[in-house]
Amino acid sequence: MGIIENSSDVAPTKGVSRRRFLGAVVAAPTLTAVAILHDGAPAKAGLFDGLDDVLGGLVPDIGLPDVSDVVDLGDLLILAEYPYRYNLLIEVTTDNTVRLELPRLEKGQGITTACAVILADEIGARLDDTVVDLSDARLDRPFTITGSSHNVRAFWEPIRTLAAGLRARLVTAAANVWGADPFSLTTADTHVVHPDGRTLTFGELSAAAAQIVQVSTNAAPKGDDEYQIIGTRRGRVDALDIVTGAADYALDLPIAGSPAIIARSPDIGGTVASFDDTAALAMPGVIAITEVPSGIAVVARTFHEAFEAKARLDITWNPGPLASTSDADLRQTLKQAPSVPVTPGGLFTKVIDAEFEYPYLSHSPMEVMSAVADVRADSAEVWFASQSPVIALQSIAAAIGMSQTSVTLHVPRSGGSFGRRLFFEPAVEAAQISQAVGQPVKLMWTRNDDLRSGRFRPMSINRIRARVSRGKVLSFDHRMKAAETDFRHGFGEALTAAGSDVGAVAIGQSIFHTTVSVPYDFGVTTQLLTEVELPVPTSSWRSIYSGHVVTSNEIMVDRIAASIGRDPVEFRRDKLSDERAIAVLDRAAAEADWGKPMPAGVAQGVGVHVEYRSFAAYVVEIDTNGVEPRVTKVTVAVDVGRAINPSGLEAQLQGVVSDAITAMLRAGNRLDDGRIREGSYGDFLWARMKHAPVTVDVHIMEPNDEPGGAGELGFPTCAAAIVNAYSRATGEQPTVFPIGRPDPDPLPATLPPSGDAPSSIVPVTVNGTTTDVETQEGAPALYLMRDVLGVTGPKYGCGVGVCGACTSHKDGEAFRPCVTSVGDCAGSDITTIEGLAAEGELHPVQQAWIDEDVAQCGFCQPGQIMTAVALIAANPDPSDADIDAAMSDNVCRCGTYPRIRKAIKRAAAAMNAG
Template sequence: MLVGVRHPAPGPGPPGPDRPAPSPARRAPPISTSTAPPDDTGGASEADTAPDAPTGRRRFLTYLLAAPTLTVAARLGLEAAAPAAAQTALRAAEATRMSAQEASTPSQLPGLPDVPDILDLGDALTVAGLPTSHLLVLELTPAGRVVLWLPRVEVGQGLTTAVAMLVADELDARLDDVDVPLSDSRPELLFNQLTAASNSVRSLYDPVRAAAAAARARLVTAAARRWNVPADTLRTAASTVLAPDGRRAGYGELAADAATIAVPALPATPKTADQLRLVGRPTGRIDARDIVTGRAKYAGDLAIPGAMPTVVARPTTINGTLKALDATTARAMPGVLGVVRIPTGVAVLAETFDQALKARDALVITWNPGPVAGLCDADIRARLRAAHDPFIVPPPLTRYVDGEFDFAFVNHAPMEVLTAVADVRPNRAELWFSAQTPIVAQQTIAAELGLPQDAVTVHVVRGGGSFGRRLFFDAALEAAQISRAAGRPVKLMWTRADDMRHGRMRPASHHRVRATFAPGRVLTYEHRAATVRTDTRHGLGEALTAAGFDLSLAGLSIAQAHFLLTEKNPYDVGIPTQLLAELPLDVHTGSWRSVYSGTVRVADEIMMDELARRMGEDPIAFRRARLRDTAGRAVLDTVATAGSWGRPMPPGQAQGIGYHDEYGGRTAYLVELDATDPKNPRVTKAVIAADIGQVINPRGLEAQLTGALIDGISVILQAGNHIDNGAVRESSYADFRYARQRHTPPVVEIHLMPPSGRPGGAGELGVPAASAAVANAYARATGTSPRSFPIDF
C-alpha cells in the first residue's frame, strides 16, 4: 500500500532516534541504598514506594505529587474547576433530555454548544483520575534506564512509544534508554487506570511531562553539587548532564545522589513547544523489534509454572445454560487433566491445547436455550424500530428529509484471541491478562473468589488488539473460576469461534432522522437512536460519579450519560435533538471502537449528503458553510484540495466524504470507490486529513487513521454478525467478513495539520468519518441510498 503523508512542522533540534528500545526485562536493578524522606517537592521514601524492597536499597522515584509548587497548584485548580464543569454539562444534559421528551421546547438553541463541547467523556475520565494523577511513577536505575510505569494497557495503539517520547523529550534522555512497562492493577489509582475513550495521551500528557521534568531538575542539581558549580550553568542531552568545562555525568551515575534531593536548584518546569526535539517527529515503535522477533510476550506466551492449557465448551445459543453432561469419554482421552463445570460452560484441562480441544469436542452435552433463543435479526430490528420516541410534527408546508438506518451487530475480533492465566490458591490469587480495566477486574474476581481485593494480583499484559473488547475480562474471570475448581493454575484460551459467538459485540441499532429545511437553511434536526443495550459494567458509571456527575439526579442511565458526553452534530442544523433508547436484550455487548459515534455520526453524515442534494449544494460546500469549528473547516479544505474533490469519475465510480470531531480531534476522509460491480465494491483511494492538536508521534497517528479506514470499509460494505435463532452465525474471519488486503485501497494519503494546543484523542476519531465516506461514495457511485449496513450482509 502506497502511503503519502504530510507531517506537522517539527520543532527545532536534531531528530530523535528511531530504533526500538530494549525490553524492560533487560533493565538493571535499582540502586541499593536508602532514599530521602518524602516532601512536597520531590522526595519519595522507599517505605512508601517499594514496601517489598530489601533494607538498604535505593531507587530514584519521581512522583507528580513531588512536582514544583506551581504545577501542584495548577493541578489542584483543575480539581476544583472540574466538578463545576461536570455539573454544567449535567445540567445541559438534563435540559436536553427533558425538552426532547416533552417536545415543547427546543433541546438546544441554534449556535449554542453541545454537551461534549463543554465537557466530553474523555474530559470526564480525566477529571475522575485527577485525585490520583500524582501517583505516576518514574524510576531511574543505576544502569541509566529510565522506567515509566504505565497505568494503562498497550493493545497495539502505540501508547508505550508515545509515552516514551514524552519522557525522553522532557528528561533529555535517549529514547533507547526509556522503558515503559505496564503497571499491575493498582487500586489506589481509583479511576486512573482505565484505557478508554481516546483518553490515555490526553490524561497522561501533563503528569508524564511533569514527572520527567522533576527528575531532570534533580539530576542537574545532583551534578551541580558534585562539581560545586551553579546548576543553571549545566545542560542535559543524551541521558547526560554536561558542564561548560567538558565534564559530564550519565543519569545512571547521578541517580543515587538525585534521590536525596528534596528541593532542586532549578524549577522543574516542562518544556515549551519550541524546545521539543522528539515530540511531533515520526518515530518507530519502541517495541517493534520485540514484536517481530517474538520477544514481546502476550498472555498466551507466558510460561507460568504449572499453568495447564484450558478451553471451554460453550452453549449453542447466547447465554444458554448446562442441562446435562457426560464427560466419560473426554476424561479418558490422552493428556486430559480434568473437566470442570463453570457458570458459562464446561472447562477441559489438558497437557496441550490440541488435547484440550479434542477432549472438549468429545464431551456429550445438552444445553438449555438462552434468553434470546428464537430471535433473529429481523425480530431485533423490529423491536428497535418500535423503541423510538416520535418525531416532533413539522409545521404545515415545511420541507423535510427523513432517513432510517439499520446497523448490524459487529464483533470486536482482535487478532489475539482472549487468553488469561490464573493461579488461585485458598488465600490468594494471581492472574495475567490484557486488561483495559484492571482495577474493576481485580475487584470482581476477588468478590467471585471470596477473597479480599488485596489478595488478588492482576498483572497487566500487552494485548494483540482490543477496539474496546478488553474493557471486559470474561476470560480472566473464567480462568479464576476454573483454577479454583481444579485446584491448579490454568492458561485459558478462547478460540476465535468462542469470541465470535459468545464474546462482545457492538450493539445492533436503528436510527430515525428528520431534518426540516428552507432555502439555504436547515431549520431542525432530530435524531432518534435505538440500540440494543450496551453493557457498561466496566467502571464507567463510577468514574462519571467521581467526575461530579450525579446520574440519579438527572435521571440518566450510564449509557445515556455516555451518549450525551460523546454525541453531537458539528454543524449548524437549526434546532438539533438527539435521543437514545435502549432495548434490553440479554446478549453480550460492549463498547466497539468509537461506540455510539460509529453509527450515530454515520447516519448524520449520510443525511448531510442527502440534505445537500435536496438543497442543491455541493456536499463539501454544504458542510463547510455549516461547520461551527474553524479548525474543522481547515481539515475539510485540506482533504478537498488534496483529494481533488469533484474531479470527473468514470461511470460506477464516485467520491465520498465524511467528517467527524470528537475528544478534541477532528478528521475528514475522502474516498474514491469503484462500484462498477455493485456486489463487489472496492475503495480505490483514500485521502485523510486530521487535526488533533499536538501530535506526539505522527507515525502512530497515521496507523490509527489507517486502521479506522479499514474498519469503515469493513462495517459499511461487508462485515457484521447475524443472529439466527438466538445464536451468532459467524465463527471466524472466514465468515465475519472483515476487510482483507484485496479490499484495501492501493493509495492512502494522510495529511496531518500543524500542531495546535494540547493533544486530542485519536484512537476512536477516524471510524465514523471513514465509515460515512465509504457509505456516501457507494451511494453516489450506484445512485442508491443505502439504509442497512453492512450493505452486503
C-alpha cells in the first residue's frame, strides 16, 4: 500500500478543512482506494474536532431549543465514526464498474441506491455501472450502526470526497495517455472525455490511475450546480433483481446448510426444564436435535421435516417471569412509576391535560429473522442481515468461544427491519447450533417465533399538560413513562465514543433527549422520560421515542388549538418558529386544499415533525362512515435539505403511512398470562391494500442544505394526523391506541403436523422443469421448492397462508404453496416469480413494477407481482375496489401499496394497449 498526498491546490471540503487529506491506494493492479483521515493525533483526540463542522449553523432559530435541536442522535452517531469516516473501499474495475463497499445494511430504505447516486454523480459514472455491495462486519469500524436515519448524512461528504479523488486520478491518467491538459478533461458515463471527443473508459484507465501518485487536476467534490444525477428521480439499483426473484435474502443464499428451527417457550422468557426427543429423532429427514439457550433446535433436510419433528418434541418448560401477568398489569406498573410532576395550574390559565397510551408493538419485518452459520473448529462464517454487525460479531464470538478475528460476519440484504435487526439473536443461535451439530445450518424463525418470542416497541403512557392563557401557551410538559427500550446493540458505545455522558445517566435518557423536540413556541417546555425495566424484550421501533412522544404532542397541539377556537393549521403556523417547518406546513396544507368542505364523518387532520435535521408535514383525510375508519388520502410536504433520490425519499414517506395506520387504528400486541396473544398476520392486523389510501402525494421542497434524515421522519406526524383527522371526523378524542382495533381470534401460528403419511415419489413441474421428488404428499410445496429445488423466489412470510409472500401460480391461477401440498401440485404447471419473464423478456407487470419503482425491501414483491399478474389476467381493467379486493391478501410491511396500485394500473394499460 502506498500513501499519496493530494495536490495542494485541492480545495478542502467541509469537514476536512483543518486536516490534510491523505488517500491510501491499496496495492492492487486497478484503481482501488480507501482513504484515511490523518491529523497526526491519536484517533481518540480527533473525536470532537469535527463537532463544529457537523453542528455548525444547524441550530434552528426557535426560542427555547431542545437538546436535539443542538445535537441530535444522528450527529452523535456520525461523530462516533468520525475517526474512520473516510475508511471506505471504492474500486474501479477493468470491466468499467465503480464499486463501493458500504458498511451499512440495506433493509429497504434505499441506502445502496442513494450511495450509488452520490458516487456515480461525483466520479462521473453511469448509475448502471455503479455497484454498492454491503460490507462484512469490520472490527476497524466498531460503531457501524444502521439506524436513526443518519446514513445519508454520514456518507454524503465522505463518498463525494473519495470519488472526487478517484476522478482526479482517472483524469490525470487520461491526460498522461493523451498528453492533454488535465483541466480540459471531464468525466461522464464512466469515461474520461477529451474536448475533441476522444474517450477512455474508467476500466481502461484503472491500472494506470492506480499508479498515479500526484494528481494534476482538481480533486475537490463538484459544486452543487454540477450534479446531474443527485436530486433526480432514480429507480432502485436492485429493482431488476427484486422483480425477477434474483434478490437473495439470508436463507436464499447459495450456501450449503441444513434447515434449522427452534422450539421456543410459549412464555416470554421461559426456559427448558426437560425434554424428550425420541419421537422427533425418529422422523424422516431429521439430522440432529440439540438444546440451545433459547430452546430445542431441530436440524433437518427441509423446513417441513424440521416442523414435523418439532411437533413431536416433548418439552417441559419452566415458566417465564411474567407467567401470570397481562399487559393491563404492566400498564398499571407504568402508571404507578414515579415521575417529575407537571407544572401546576394557576389563576387565569386554562389547563389542558391528556394521557396517551401505546401498546407493545412488534416490528414484524416481512422477512422473518434468519441466519446462516458455518462453524468449524477454529473459524466461523455467519450470514446475518445486521444493523449493528460489529456487536453481533462480538456476541457470536463470545457465544461459541472463539476470538473475534476468527469470526466472519457477512451482511446480506434484509427484508425489512424497522429497528428489529439492531439485535441479532438468530446469528448467535445459528452459530451455536452449527457448532453443536458440526455442520452448516440455515436457521429460520417462524412468524410465530417473531411475534411471540421476538422484540417489541415498548409500551408507554404519555401524560401531557399544557397551560394556556389569552391564546398563548405558557407551558408544555410531557412525561413519558415507558417500558425500557433495550439499546444493548451498540448505541451506548457509540454515544460514549462521541462524547455523550452516558455513564451518569441511562442510555435511554441520552437518546430520548437527543431525539425528541417541541418545535413550537410553547413557553416553558419540559419533556422527561421515566423508564421501567420489564421482562418483555424490546428494541427501538421506527422513530424511537418520537413515535410516542411527538405523536402525542401533535395530537395535543390539535386539542390546544380546539380549546381556544383556533384552526389546527393556522395555530401551528402561528406557533412554529422555524421557517422551514412553517414552509412544509403551508405547502402540505395548500396541496391538500386544507379546510375544503367534506361530508359528515369525513375530515382532514394535520401533523408536523422536525427531526434528523429535516421537516415534514402530513395532511391526512379519513372516512369514518364505514365499518372501520379508512384513510383515503395523504398529502406530504418534506424538507430534507437535499434529496439525493427523490423517488427513494418519497417511498420512505409513503411507507410510514401504513405503519401509522397500523399503529394508530389496527394493531398492537397484548400479553395474556405472560404470553403474546398474536401469532401471525392473521391476528396481528398489519395494514393491507384495502386499508391504505389510494393516493399519497409527496411534495419535496427545493434543496437548501446538506441532506438530512428521512426514513423515520414521517411516522410521528402521519400517526398524529390520522388521530387528529379521526377526532375532527367523529368528535371523539381517543387516548388509547390503536383506536377500536378489530379483535379476531388468534389463528394457529403453524400448520398442524402432516401425520405419519409415508413418503413417495412425486413428479413436480416448476418453471417448465419436471423433477421427481421424494416427499410426504402432505408436505407444503413451499419447502419443496425452496429447500429441495432451490427455487427461492417464493418467500416464507407466515407459513399459514395469510401474508401472500409465497404466492406463485398453479396452472395459471395464483396459489399459496405454504398451504398447498406437494401432492396437490403433482401434474400441474407451477410458475414462480423466476419463471414469469418469458425468454428473458420481463412480464409487463414486472416492467411496471420497475417503472413505478415499487419495491422497498423487496421481500413481499414476488408474491405481490404474482398476485397482480393473476388479477390482470382475470380482470384486464381493475378498478381501485378490484385492486383492494385482489391484493389485500398480500402484506407489504414496507407500505408500498400506493405504488403497487399505480403499477397494476400501468401494467393493465400497457397490456390492454397490446
